[in-house]
Amino acid sequence: MSFSVKSEVNENVAVITITGALDSSTAPQLHEEVQKIIQLNPTELVLNVENLDFMASAGLRVIIFAKQKLGSAVKLFLVKPQEQVVETLRMTGLLFSVTIVDKYPE
Amino acid sequence: MDTTTELRKFSANLDSLEQIREFLTGLAIKLGLDKGRTYKLCLAVDEIATNIINYGYLKSGITDGMIYVMLRSGKEMLTVIIEDTAIPFNPFENKIPGEDELALPLEERPIGGLGIMLAKENVDEFRYEFENGKNRNIFCVNLR
Known part of the structure; x- marks a missing residue:
């Protein structure tokens, strides 16, 4: 699936839907989207990743960047990540910092 | 012996990352590697290929660099x-x-x-050699 990133913000909840492969060639697009979202001071960030097929460390770095900019009070949700993506998060210790859900709102 | 070797070269730019993953996935699936381990192999290779493109060639000042990907399988x-x-x-x-x-x-x-951590953790063996002016990164996955 080709890469796309779309975002919307409703009542301080930012939702970013990521489709395709998040590698070093596509991560800058997500980074840019995250930077726009940060300006809006959301209280929750929801990453819709059901159709995210691949995520390399370039993608992890954007998640870390988002978390660092937004601060620990802003909860980060991952909606329906694929098994291999969860495994990568676990391996790198990022799993502790995100909340995995089947749908949002829960 | 039942050995298959496939070699392909890619331009050292970020657009090649997806092509490298497709090349590896196609062959790995054909050889019977399951989806999870194929993904891990792709992830490991992707991280190193990214480093080569973003740092290696950039720092060398080479703009038309190539990445050679060879896949060899035995039993x-x-x-x-x-x-x-x-x-x-x-x-x-x-x-x-x-x-x-x-x-x-x-x-x-x-x-x-x-990235480097993911390269090491996602295959059974990861080695590096430098020989005749070439970096060689070697990834091994056990088939049984």
Whole structure:
């Protein structure tokens, strides 16, 4: 699936839907989207990743960047990540910092 | 012997990352590697290929660099060898985040070293050699 990133913000909840492969060639697009979202001071960030097929460390770095900019009070949700993506998060210790859900709102 | 070897070269630019993954996935699935381990192999190779493109060739000042990807499979093992002619870059000399760093909340964590860590952790064996002016990164996956 080709890469796309779309975002919307409703009542301080930012939702970013990521489709395709998040590698070093596509991560800058997500980074840019995250930077726009940060300006809006959301209280929750929801990453819709059901159709995210691949995520390399370039993608992890954007998640870390988002978390660092937004601060620990802003909860980060991952909606329906694929098994291999969860495994990568676990391996790198990022799993502790995100909340995995089947749908949002829960 | 039942040995298959496939070689393909790719331009050293970020658009090649997806093509390299497709090349590896096609062959790995054909050889009977399951989806999870194929993904892990692709992830490991992707991280190193990214380093070669973003740092190796860039720092060498080479704009038309190539990445050679060779896949060799026998009965026991699948081996992927990546060669490039950028500056010598030994991934083992790169600092890998320790357990203590990985346990830090994301807000306090230094960014970096994750890619190389993922390269090492996602295959059964990962080696690096520098020979005749070429970097050679070798990834092995046990087939049984």
